[in-house]
Each structure stands twice: as C-alpha cells, then as structure tokens.
Amino acid sequence: MFFLLTVVYFLKVCYSYQGPDVQTPLGSVRGVWKTSLQGNVYSSFEGIPYAKPPVGDLKFEEPVPIGPWQGIWEATKVYQCLQDGLVGAMGSEDCLYLNIYVPGKNVEQHKKLDVVVLIHGGAFMMGSGDMMLNSAFVMDQDHTIYISINYRLGLLGFLSTEDDEIPGNNGMKDQVVALKWVNDNIEYFGGNPNSITLTGMSAGAASVHLHYLSPLSKGLFQRGMSHSGTALNPWVIKENPLVFAKNLSASVGCPESPSKELKECIKRRPSNLLLEKSGIFKEYQQMPFSPFAVVIDGYSKNPFLPENPYQMLLKKKVADLPWLASMTRDEGIFPGAWYCDSWDEIDKNFIQKAHILLDYNHTLPEEIRENFATKIKDYYLGKGESLKEENSNKFYDLLTHRFFAIGVEDAIRLQSEANKSPVYYYYFNVDEGKSQIASFLCPHKEIKGVGHCDDIFYMYGFQLANIEPIKKLKSVFDKIIKSFVSGQYHLLKDNFNWWPSEGKYLTYLNITSDTDLNVQNIHTMVPEGIWDDLNNIEYDIKDIKDEL
Structure with a gap:
C-alpha cells in the first residue's frame, strides 16, 4: 500500500511539472x-529564441534567424536585452527571445486564434517584452x-556609421526577424498567421508605425495599434548618427x-x-532621452527606413492596413516629471x-534657436512668466505638443489621406489622480494628470502597475x-x-471614464503656427514639395 501511494505521489509531482x-x-517547445x-x-x-545571440562576430551585425535545435526547448525563462538600469547595467547581450501566451490548457493547431504581437517601449534605450x-x-x-518580443536597445541596437559597416536600425531588424518567426511558427501554437496585429507603446508604438513604412516588414502583419507614439515624433529619428558613433568609439580608445576599423x-x-x-551623450538634465534611435538608412544595401517618414507618408509609401493610434491628455509628464525638483534650474537656463x-x-x-525658445516660452507660460x-502643468502642455501631439496628429492625417484602410484614434482622458508614469519618475511628489502611456496599464497590465484601480476600465x-x-x-458598436x-x-474617441465615452471631431489640439x-525643417517639407 505504501509503495502504491508513493508511486501515485511521484506521478502527481511529475505531472505537475509537465x-x-x-x-x-x-x-519541440x-x-x-x-x-x-x-x-x-x-x-x-x-x-x-528567434535569432542567434548577437555576440562575438554577430555584435553590431544584422540579426541572423535561429536554426533548428535538438531536444526540447524549455520555454520557462524571460530575458532582457542589455541596458542601463536604475543601478547600472542590467540584462544580457543574448536576448533575442520572444514570449507566447495561448488561451487554455490544450494548444491546438486548428484553432486559428487571432494574434497580438507587443513591441515594448522605453525610448529605444530600455525595457523588455515581459x-x-x-x-x-x-x-x-x-x-x-x-x-x-525583445530587441536590441541603445547603442547595441541602434548605433550607426551611416554606411554598410554599421548601417543602423539593427533593433528594428530584430523586430522584423521576430515577426518572420511568428509568421512561420505561430500556427503550431494555434494562431492564425493571417491575423497578426502589432501593438506597442511609446517607442514600441513608433516601431509599429515604422513597420507600415519599412519595405522589410511587408506582408508580416495585418493591422497595428500605436499608443503614445508614431514615426513622426521627434525622438524617433536620430540625426547625425555618425557623430555619436565616432564619439563613442573615441571614448573607449x-x-x-574609417568605419571598418571603428567597428x-x-x-x-x-x-x-x-x-x-553612453552617458557622455546626456547633454543637459536627462536629454536627449534617446541618444541612439532609428536612422534613415537609404544608403544601406538592406534599408529598413529608406526615406524620411513624413516624405513616405506624403508620397503614400505606406502599407494600406488598418491602424489605431492613441494619445493621453498629459503625455508631456514624460519627460517633464524628471524635472520635478529642478524647476528653478530649468527656468534659469531655458x-x-x-x-x-x-x-x-x-x-x-x-x-535662430534663442528667438524660437523665447517664442515658445512666452506662448506657453505667458510673456515674462517664470517656470515654477x-x-x-503649462510646461507639461509644451512637452505634450512637442514630443507627442504634433507627430501623432500629423501621422493620422497623412495616413488616412494615403490609405483606404481605416485609421482610428482615441484620446485617453481618464484622470485617476497621480499619473502612473509620474509615480515612477518622481515618486516623492504628487504629480496629477493623465500621463504618457497611462492607458496601457488598462490594456496590458504593465508589470509595475497596481492592478486593482484599473479593473473598471x-x-x-x-x-x-x-x-x-x-x-x-x-469598435464599441454596442454603444455608438x-x-x-x-x-x-x-x-x-474621447475616453473620460468607463461610462463616459464620446466621439468628437477637431482640426487640431495643438496651437497652430507656433x-x-x-x-517644416524636421519634416523636410521643402524637399518634398520640390520633388513632387
């Protein structure tokens, strides 16, 4: 009897670990x-794994798709790409992995479930899929x-010498290889490779939009959602990347x-x-928050982004697929909350x-920089007013418009004009008191508002979030x-x-609460002309008009 009970016990233990x-x-996975x-x-x-570890000879190179493996791959560990964390370096160079979550206990190939691929945010410098x-x-x-999915971040993913030695955008090309893996393999997990939706927040949102423009991403997805970011936001495209590459190289001897020797x-x-x-690229306060980001790589043999995104949208060089974009009311709390103890310093040197x-x-x-700065400060704070x-909140408005609203609105207009597929837009205006992002950037102060990416806590349950207050939405x-x-x-057809x-x-769609939702039409939320x-300079508008 004891022997029989022992066998049953061990069978249960073994089963529980299967x-x-x-x-x-x-x-096998x-x-x-x-x-x-x-x-x-x-x-x-x-x-x-979706690509070979980008280490050794593969460092600063385009991703190489993973090959077959022997035995069973134990998919029970999350990874994080190497990045600068709060207390120093964290993560690993060996990080090109993805995570899959399938409803139910039985994974059945015939189900053909819809698939959502999340591209994480973090200014192209930090973060991870999990x-x-x-x-x-x-x-x-x-x-x-x-x-x-994970993708290489910072200098390891976005360093560029503006030629084919290190063309740049390896982090974006990681994403492309991950999407190809999903297209080739998701059916074995019960997914439908013909119903793939990309979604992302902040830099992940901009990444989603960039895949609409990239020739490398053609046919890899059917629709996308961009929350708090588009390809037209000013922090997405890095100008003069070669200067950054040279400075980095010199800093380590x-x-x-030439580029070959540098690499x-x-x-x-x-x-x-x-x-x-990489800390040498912080010029003032925390800026720029993305010293390494996406580059226009038309010079490359295998370009991810061959032209200025604004030009591509204006010329209708964009995938004709449904797109949903969103923005929160007070996006500028990022990066504004970083400065919560520095208002006098910012005002003095603005x-x-x-x-x-x-x-x-x-x-x-x-x-013309100082004249422009004076005009901006006078408009948002009032002539002669000091920042304190x-x-x-007026400074947050300034940052909201500069870093988010202008690019989001322009992208929606251009894409809806270029395509037959629908372009949806929602405005997240649910004020629960202290912004979630502010709690992270300035935990010792009560910064109220609807901050950058606050909506994604309700959608994806961001790991740092307190789940209880967000259930109702x-x-x-x-x-x-x-x-x-x-x-x-x-969308929301049962309501309106x-x-x-x-x-x-x-x-x-203006979302104010779980019961207060209404559709509005406007020309812009941004002050016109300022x-x-x-x-005009950043969009290269003169060049476009001349070419057209």
Missing part, C-alpha cells in the same frame, strides 16, 4: 500552465494569443574612422564598458538650453482590442459609432 508541448519546424487573474488556465512559453505585458492580466480571455575595434570592447560610456530640452539641437539652425512648480479596452484584432472594425479619421479633420518653423 507543461504544454508544441512541435515546430525548428524543434515546452512551456508551463499558468492562471490568469480571473482564474483562466493558459499556456505560457517564455524565452523562445515587463510591458502582464500575461495574467491579458489572458482573461479565450480568443487571442499574445506575444511579446578606438579610431573614429572592428568596438566589437572587441566589453559591452558593459560601451554602455557605461532659453539657452531649450534646443536640448526640446530635442532640436540637430535640426534648428543655431542662429505651480505652473508646471479593462472591459472598455477589452472590447476595443477584441473588435480590432479580429478585423471587424466596428466610432468612425475612423478622414483627411484634415481628426475623429477621435511650431511650424521647426516642423
């Missing part, structure tokens, strides 16, 4: 079963597979030219040392440092996501008609 197995053309917040069992596969997606939160449903030398330098040196704070030091000619904590976003990713495009934007005017001089 998980879902999936056979793919690359090999084993995950684990997990339980969602509402008690639904789902199958979790974390840490599946941190930005709380699987227990999103798996309270039975109709959608969720996937999160490597040659600044060969920095390849041999420890990545932690390179990461440590005219001289605005080109750094507002990230136009590589675009606006030096001789009491009127910091989850049902609203569940309806939006379910409708959009299934290709129905009758939320029409897509068309042409010059913006049609948007930013035109800068926008």
